[in-house]
Amino acid sequence: MRYQFKNCRELLELCEREKLPISQIAIRSEMELFNKKQPWVRNKMKLVRNTMWEAIQKGIKTTAKSKYGLVGDSAAKLYIGIKKSGHMLHSKTAIRAMAYAVATNEQNARMGRIVAFPTAGGSGVVPGVLFSTYEHMKSSKRRMLNALFTASAIGIAILKHGGTFSAAKGGCQAEVGVGTAMAAAGVTEMRGGTPAQCLNAAALALKNMLGLACDPISGLVEVPCVKRNAIGASIAIAASDMSMLGVKSFVPMDEVVEAMMNIAATMNESIRETALGGLATTPTGLRVREKMGLPKVPKKYLNKCKDCTGCG
């Protein structure tokens, strides 16, 4: 097996040895593993790309609320913001990336069709960042596709290095966090970064998502998931910019993944997709829970703050 890698270090060595970008290693690894021709792999990814684009297009055009009404109108607001980008601090590309990320995730909350990349909760970051940069650079469709392969390769390296995509196991850092790292690597390759710069961007991005709790209100993939995707997109772009300017992550990507899993092991179950802690048990969160008629949060999960006199 010539194109297999167990972690990001091996992936980088492989790129240097074969003198290929990460995307090409990912394609070849897939061809090798499943004994398929290159067009088969590409066509499958084209389906992924097209589904992502459909979700974005639907998401930015509607302000329909999700089933429980917690989210639904942010994508359209952000999309209008692109036209006023002169008054914004972020670049047009970054705002568009946020709009697309939210659009995808709001579609998810409305039960629309999306690609779980890496999971449904963190599905907005990668398409948001990549499609926005693709429009900004007016780059070719092929390049866009390659960036998706690069992003997937980072995901595989994370999984193989003992990482996880499951928020029930690792909190939001494993979903939106991993999505952000993948997007940062993908967009860096799209801009012409070297494999080392791609992995560096991923490390910079993931470092800033470490420790993120999964604390969805009422257990719905709506609040804070949707807007976290937007900020994740912004972080991915920042990480890519830093990496392109030569800023190096002091801790290499593999060790960042190890850190992520260390943190996951110490995370309390109340902030691992159980809706029993964090934002889910704030007064606002509890109000929504009551409105939905869900069972009450057990007492031991409430009023944890020291010297607490009770909220609101």
Place this chain on the structure above:
Amino acid sequence: MMLISIFDVAGPIMVGPSSSHTAGACKIGQIARALFNGTPTQADFYLYGSFATVYQGHATDKALLAGVMKFQTSDPRLPKAFEIAQKKGIKYKFIPLKINASEHHPNTVRIILKNKNRSISVVGSSIGGGKIKITFINDVPVDLEMIAGRFFSILIGHDSKPENVLHPLYGQLVDWDIPIHGKQTICAVRGKHRCLTALNIEDSYLTLSQVLMLEKLPGIEFVRSLTKLNK
């Protein structure tokens, strides 16, 4: 560790909102339906762990029912599963059980499908990112791992000698140019020796006549193709 495909990361293509609570649930439903091999008139779902607490918010109920009606994880009709089931005359019931009601994985469901002739019970867990695990079929412990939207699987029930019985079947698949990417056999002693083998045939397709032909091979009790479910 199993092979990791790019499309485990970049996928599955699915209807929201949650890969484990929606896409995974749909896949468990599909498998129950494939094992039942017919249209049920009654579908009961016993929900455990977080399936029991958040199933409405994540549309786990709709996804399970959609799976039982052979919908794919990306089928846009999934949100309307209840109406469609009513039209098709499938009665359904969701029974949430208390947390820790069993030693199962947090996201677990027991599906019981019935019509006037027969019934089947399947226990499955959704283990994250659309991956699922079938742990009991008719109370026989099994261990089948599958990924929503990735593998095109066939399930084969046969008597206790996998080597002898399955060899002609593999030969037949090779004749049809269907590659086998992975196989797994579980045997359980229950009255008589019975085994279940799952084959992963990535992206290939078995037609009904092919399934019937495989079922005629000696020692094979049944063959169930999940290929159509994934297409």
